[in-house]
Amino acid sequence: MDAHSSDAGVQLPARPVLEGPDIARMLTRIAHEIVERAKGADDVVLLGIPTRGVFLARRLAAKLEEITGRAVPVGSLDITMYRDDLRLGPARTLARTDIPADGIEGRVVLLVDDVLFSGRTIRAALDALGDIGRPRAVQLAVLVDRGHRELPIRADYVGKNLPTSLRETVKVQLTEEDGRDAVLLGVKHAAPAGER
Amino acid sequence: MSKILIRGAQVLGGQPQDVLIDGELIAAVGTDLPADGAEVIEAAGQVLLPGLVDLHTHLREPGREDSETVLTGTRAAASGGYTAVFAMANTFPVADTAGVVEQVYRLGREHGYCDVQPIGAVTVGLDGKKLAELGAMHESAAGVTVFSDDGKCVHDAVIMRRALEYVKAFGGVVAQHAQEPRLTEGAQMNEGAVSAELGLGGWPAVAEESIIARDVLLAEHVGSRVHICHLSTAGSVEIVRWAKSRGIDVTAEVTPHHLLLTDELVRTYNPVYKVNPPLRTERDVMALREALADGTIDIVATDHAPHPHEDKDCEWAAAAMGMVGLETALSVVQRTMVETGLLDWAGVADRMSVKPAQIGGAAGHGRPVSAGEPANLTLVDSAYRGEVDPAGFASRSRNTPYEGRELPGRVTHTFLRGRATLVDGKLA
Amino acid sequence: MKRHLISAADLTRDDAVLILDTAEEMARVADRPIKKLPTLRGRTVCNLFFEDSTRTRISFEAAEKRLSADVINFAAKGSSVSKGESLKDTAQTLEAMGVDAVVIRHGASGAPYRLATSGWIDAPVINAGDGTHQHPTQALLDAFTMRRRLLGPDAGLGQDLGGKRITLVGDVLHSRVARSNVDLLHTLGAEVTLVAPPTLVPVGVEHWPCEVSYDLDSVLPKSDAVMMLRVQRERMNAAFFPTEREYSRRYGLDGQRMARMPGHALVMHPGPMVRGMEITAEVADSGRCTAVEQVANGVSVRMAVLYLLLGGNEPAVTHPRTEEK
Numbered sequence: 004m005d006a007h008s009s010d011a012g013v014q015l016p017a018r019p020v021l022e023g024p025d026i027a028r029m030l031t032r033i034a035h036e037i038v039e040r041a042k043g044a045d046d047v048v049l050l051g052i053p054t055r056g057v058f059l060a061r062r063l064a065a066k067l068e069e070i071t072g073r074a075v076p077v078g079s080l081d082i083t084m085y086r087d088d089l090r091l092g093p094a095r096t097l098a099r100t101d102i103p104a105d106g107i108e109g110r111v112v113l114l115v116d117d118v119l120f121s122g123r124t125i126r127a128a129l130d131a132l133g134d135i136g137r138p139r140a141v142q143l144a145v146l147v148d149r150g151h152r153e154l155p156i157r158a159d160y161v162g163k164n165l166p167t168s169l170r171e172t173v174k175v176q177l178t179e180e181d182g183r184d185a186v187l188l189g190v191k192h193a194a195p196a197g198e199r
Numbered sequence: 200m201s202k203i204l205i206r207g208a209q210v211l212g213g214q215p216q217d218v219l220i221d222g223e224l225i226a227a228v229g230t231d232l233p234a235d236g237a238e239v240i241e242a243a244g245q246v247l248l249p250g251l252v253d254l255h256t257h258l259r260e261p262g263r264e265d266s267e268t269v270l271t272g273t274r275a276a277a278s279g280g281y282t283a284v285f286a287m288a289n290t291f292p293v294a295d296t297a298g299v300v301e302q303v304y305r306l307g308r309e310h311g312y313c314d315v316q317p318i319g320a321v322t323v324g325l326d327g328k329k330l331a332e333l334g335a336m337h338e339s340a341a342g343v344t345v346f347s348d349d350g351k352c353v354h355d356a357v358i359m360r361r362a363l364e365y366v367k368a369f370g371g372v373v374a375q376h377a378q379e380p381r382l383t384e385g386a387q388m389n390e391g392a393v394s395a396e397l398g399l400g401g402w403p404a405v406a407e408e409s410i411i412a413r414d415v416l417l418a419e420h421v422g423s424r425v426h427i428c429h430l431s432t433a434g435s436v437e438i439v440r441w442a443k444s445r446g447i448d449v450t451a452e453v454t455p456h457h458l459l460l461t462d463e464l465v466r467t468y469n470p471v472y473k474v475n476p477p478l479r480t481e482r483d484v485m486a487l488r489e490a491l492a493d494g495t496i497d498i499v500a501t502d503h504a505p506h507p508h509e510d511k512d513c514e515w516a517a518a519a520m521g522m523v524g525l526e527t528a529l530s531v532v533q534r535t536m537v538e539t540g541l542l543d544w545a546g547v548a549d550r551m552s553v554k555p556a557q558i559g560g561a562a563g564h565g566r567p568v569s570a571g572e573p574a575n576l577t578l579v580d581s582a583y584r585g586e587v588d589p590a591g592f593a594s595r596s597r598n599t600p601y602e603g604r605e606l607p608g609r610v611t612h613t614f615l616r617g618r619a620t621l622v623d624g625k626l627a
Numbered sequence: 628m629k630r631h632l633i634s635a636a637d638l639t640r641d642d643a644v645l646i647l648d649t650a651e652e653m654a655r656v657a658d659r660p661i662k663k664l665p666t667l668r669g670r671t672v673c674n675l676f677f678e679d680s681t682r683t684r685i686s687f688e689a690a691e692k693r694l695s696a697d698v699i700n701f702a703a704k705g706s707s708v709s710k711g712e713s714l715k716d717t718a719q720t721l722e723a724m725g726v727d728a729v730v731i732r733h734g735a736s737g738a739p740y741r742l743a744t745s746g747w748i749d750a751p752v753i754n755a756g757d758g759t760h761q762h763p764t765q766a767l768l769d770a771f772t773m774r775r776r777l778l779g780p781d782a783g784l785g786q787d788l789g790g791k792r793i794t795l796v797g798d799v800l801h802s803r804v805a806r807s808n809v810d811l812l813h814t815l816g817a818e819v820t821l822v823a824p825p826t827l828v829p830v831g832v833e834h835w836p837c838e839v840s841y842d843l844d845s846v847l848p849k850s851d852a853v854m855m856l857r858v859q860r861e862r863m864n865a866a867f868f869p870t871e872r873e874y875s876r877r878y879g880l881d882g883q884r885m886a887r888m889p890g891h892a893l894v895m896h897p898g899p900m901v902r903g904m905e906i907t908a909e910v911a912d913s914g915r916c917t918a919v920e921q922v923a924n925g926v927s928v929r930m931a932v933l934y935l936l937l938g939g940n941e942p943a944v945t946h947p948r949t950e951e952k
Binding site: 393401467576 | 658714715731734735736737738740741745757758759761762803806829830831832833834835
Binding site for chain 3: 083084085088089091092093094095096097099100130133134135136192
């Protein structure tokens with residue numbers, strides 16, 4: 004996710020636009036769409052983009068298993084070293100890349116992230132994938148699409164389209180990391196410090 | 200030569216007095232002396248000292264004129280308040296013959312900024328093996344009385360013994376650079392906590408102390424006198440103190456930098472702090488100050504060692520050893536000895552003029568400030584405070600460890616036999 | 628983290644743990660079909676080696692290339708370089724060529740520090756070994772190897788070496804590896820003991836954050852890792868010890884001595900090993916000896932250092948600013 008564009012300078016209190024039950028419902032719907040579109044999802048590999056994309060990928064995998072009765076491989080894909088804005092800030096801490104044992108060769112890789120914004124994260128993820136293997140297809144699932152794309156990228160599965168202005172921030176909170184599930188809409192600080 | 204009246208100066212730091220210079224001599228010292236046509240220098244608040252004498256200067260000429268010449272070195276000396284300097288023998292060629300020492304002596308006289316008294320090498324080529332013609336150098340026009348292989352140690356005990364004996368014939372003195380060569384192979388800095396951490400070859404205190412111990416015993420045995428150059432450790436102080444208490448005829452010098460700086464500065468790996476002997480510890484610095492105050496160490500000598508920029512603008516191991524010192528010596532002594540209450544100005548005059556002139560036999564220097572004496576004088580504005588700026592140095596080299604450091608005191612006037620070599624801080 | 632990596636003592640605990648954690652991620656890249664990351668694309672790193680060291684140089688070169696940096700190798704040894712001023716000249720040449728970082732190996736202690744602080748060059752400087760001073764990436768790869776073996780690759784993440792007892796044996800006096808390891812291991816909470824003949828321990832060692840022993844056999848049973856330092860045979864001629872045989876008998880690690888170590892304890896060696904001198908072939912080739920592993924880990928650790936120093940517009944921030952998050 005575009006950590007800095009959504010994290011930096013959230014002016015509290017940000018307004019929750021989605022709560023826990025909404026998020027659970029959206030993930031269930033996305034899981035059903037995946038099964039439908041991927042014809043049973045038997046060659047799907049879920050790769051979450053750290054940090055929150057990984058938790059969403061695991062939740063989706065659990066739901067897919069509920070629906071299909073089969074375990075779905077799930078892993079994580081850190082895109083830090085593929086970012087195009089590395090030189091705009093201090094070197095970032097790396098997160099774990101964890102590719103399921105059977106790999107991604109010839110499979111459908113479903114990238115999972117919390118917020119789709121400029122699209123640059125996904126571009127980096129596509130580059131990272133290319134160094135790991137050659138999937139049959141790559142798809143994208145996001146919890147929130149807030150618009151303002153800067154690259155020709157779109158999501159295959161969207162929990163909610165959330166029209167925003169560039170002055171606003173979108174922050175996804177998940178129990179695993181933040182202690183609760185919510186999507187918060189806030190307004191950026193006037194000060195551009197830390198903005199990218 | 201005309202008359203000069205120095206008005207209201209604190210002679211040796213005492214009550215304000217007027218000093219009248221007439222020609223090459225001090226004509227009168229008193230209060231309310233009439234100007235009587237003399238040029239008047241208002242010196243209220245300034246300290247008047249006998250012209251400083253440096254027993255340990257490297258003028259580099261002949262051979263390394265890229266770092267210093269007799270002219271630039273004596274101009275630096277005048278700037279620092281010196282009226283006589285002893286020029287070390289480690290030139291190219293080495294000052295181990297009458298010809299070389301006479302050349303250096305004459306250059307000093309011709310330039311006229313400061314008397315230059317050459318030091319002769321103890322051994323031919325400083326190689327520690329064969330005595331140089333000490334007698335011929337003494338009998339030359341330069342009248343050499345101090346002999347030293349400085350830069351190198353006369354490490355062979357037999358050669359040292361012979362040199363000590365031989366110079367007795369004409370009242371000479373051997374100035375020993377105390378450095379046991381085997382103990383200092385590859386040595387880069389004082390051996391201790393800092394060298395262990397920095398991974399620089401250790402230069403143990405014992406390499407200095409063992410030679411001093413040997414040489415004071417040799418001097419005692421042959422009944423000669425010995426002078427110890429740039430004493431740098433607390434242990435060396437103890438040995439000299441013991442030797443003096445025993446009646447051994449030993450004198451010793453300390454450099455200004457060993458009175459102020461410690462090996463902690465080497466942590467910067469900046470070769471401007473690389474010097475021989477190396478900077479030691481705080482404990483050594485304190486012991487050296489005490490010893491200079493109580494007379495165990497007789498004098499301050501600069502070991503003014505100019506080096507061209509490129510010999511210091513490199514990594515530590517490749518850099519030359521040495522620091523320039525003539526133009527900062529008095530300020531460092533004021534900071535370390537006067538401002539700490541260890542010496543008064545009369546004591547400074549003793550350690551920086553009277554005693555060095557005695558040890559080296561510099562006639563006419565280090566004399567009392569009184570009527571009839573040669574007018575070799577230094578006027579110091581002791582209230583001055585300023586940062587050291589090497590760009591203003593008269594020396595050809597800039598390798599000072601004090602750049603940017605605030606030091607007290609400023610020499611305003613220097614008089615060599617009645618002639619001003621420095622006026623208001625500017626060379627005449 | 629600071630801009631340069633000159634000494635292991637420059638690293639805080641958090642810096643060191645971040646480097647080790649990052650190295651874990653870098654190590655995983657080695658298992659991929661394409662062992663390359665685009666991270667330092669367009670950045671030029673110069674390996675400036677004034678002293679021969681093929682293994683350190685290729686380790687850095689591998690790390691730089693895996694991160695897609697452009698690599699310039701400058702071997703100054705044997706060229707016209709003989710006077711010290713050439714360090715300055717070389718630095719200014721590299722500056723003019725616009726290198727983004729300099730990895731320097733130099734026979735003179737302090738040369739990397741001088742390079743970093745002299746104003747001759749603006750680029751970050753990474754010390755690849757200077758004289759008998761420091762070799763920080765060696766210490767990092769040693770610590771990385773210890774953490775992996777003693778705590779585990781995953782269990783070790785975020786952890787230091789608190790409470791681990793590490794013994795360094797051999798020529799401490801002339802060893803930049805020993806100095807770096809003492810600093811870093813202490814920072815990471817380990818208890819370090821140096822074992823050497825007294826002639827090969829520096830005066831002033833009492834100020835180091837470690838213990839010193841002259842008796843290897845008494846220390847071995849209490850060691851989680853034993854690092855054997857290389858002892859050059861020439862030292863014998865300078866009277867540091869009487870004979871090779873006597874050195875081996877008192878301070879060498881053989882099978883019998885290794886048996887006194889706890890079962891989990893490692894035998895480490897920074898290489899190149901002098902078999903028969905400080906270590907017997909039996910020990911060097913045993914499963915407890917991590918020498919080969921250390922070489923592999925060296926690449927990961929150097930990738931981590933390069934990434935954390937050069938990956939952003941400034942080095943990684945180890946103490947996150949409070950306004951973020």
